[in-house]
Amino acid sequence: MTAKKKTLKKSAAGKTVTRGALARKPASKAAPKPAKRAVKKPAPAKQTRPAKSTKPAKPVKPAKPAKPAKPAKAAKPAAPAAPAAPAAPAKQPVAKPAKPESSRAVKMPKTGVIPEGAGRSPYDMSYDGAPLGAHVSTSGGVATAPPRAVDIGAIAMQLFTKQPSQWKERLCDAAEVKAFKAALAATPVAFTNAHDSYLINLASPDPALRAKSIESFECELRRSNALGLDAVVSHPGNFMDERASGIARNADAIAEVLERVAGPTRLLMELTAGQGTVIGSTFEEMAELLGRLPAALQERVGVCLDTAHVYAAGYDLANDFDGVMTRFADVIGFHRLGMLHLNDSKAPLGSKMDRHELIGLGSIGEGAFRRIMTDQRFAAIPKVLETPKGDDMITNDRRMLRKLRGFFGGR
Secondary structure (H helix, E strand, O other), X not given: OHHXXXXXXXXXXXXXXXXXXXXXXXXXXXXXXXXXXXXXOHHHHHHHHHHHHHHHHHHHHHHHHHHHHHHHHXXXXXXXXXXXXXXXXXXXXXXXXXXXXXXXXXXXXXXXXXXXXXXXXXXXXXXXXOOEEEEOOOOOOXXXXXXXXXXXXXXXXXXXXXXXXXXXXXXXXXXXXXXXXXXXXXXXXXXXXXXXXXXOOOOOOXXXXXXXXXXXXXXXXXXXXXXXXXXXXXXXXXXXXXXXXXXXXXXXXHHHHHHXXXXXXXXXXXXXXXXXXXXOOOHHHHHHHHHOOOHHHHHHEEEEEEHHHHHHOOOOOOOOHHHHHHHXXXXXXXXXXEEEEEOEEOOOOOOOOOOEEOOOOOOOOHHHHHHHHHOHHHOOXXXXXXXXXXXXXXXXXXXXXXXXXXXXXXX
């Protein structure tokens, strides 16, 4: 017991150490425990972070107030507008009379003027003078030409009866003639003419070329007569050697063919621009060519005046219109004028270049064409455009015809 007490005393001597140590050990153990608990507490602090993220979510809720667009549902009162549907029956009686009007537009008399209210635009055939039109395509056959003329608002049309750049000839059979005449009769087109092949040269000194040209020229006249066309336009040839000899050969060939081919179609020799050795660029030269024809054939031959050609040949239609026409009347005569080709010129005065341009956009200008459309000397003369077609073959012709009719109307 004494030893034990001593031990205790020793420990008591070291009480402060031993007991303190013992006391400290449990104290130190207790201290870490709350420390661990303190670590667990920050974990819930992490939960506060998502709470922050939820706060921005609350501003999303104010976006929901945008749903006050629901008051647009108040537009449901527009549903009462459904009673306006009863107005639909009012449309039915209006639609019924509209149908007969469209059917009237199909029935067009061949008068050269579409009746007012017939369902066509104002550009169509509202011109009260001579037939006015343009050159139209015959792609798909000659019977397709009259509807194309109507489509652009023309009551005069020029066409090719064959490929103008080929020597290959053909004749029109009975079925083709019948189809063309039926198509023409269904339109207001009042004047028709063909333009012959560009390869023809009746003035050539080459016997082979001249013989081929005479054959092609004769076939053109036969096709045009069979179709019942009013005229054939032909360019005088190129003399290639001497001008006087070329004029004589040209006149002889014309007479030879006209004597073989009888019919209603009139031949119109076109005044040319004068490039190279071409015949017919002056009024005097054309008068000489026509004067060499036999008297019995004179009434079957006339002249086509192309405005671009005569301007390029040196006749100043822009600044001396009256002077040019007075000279034409004195040398050739208006009684021979069978038709007009209305073209502005890309080339300048006296250039000898055959370059057609849209009316008013060339070097001739609108003034000469306004004069032509209002001059009584041209009132009964058919007029045909040969201006550039553009991309769709329709738009430019419509525009030009509207413009020319506008000149006639004083607009």
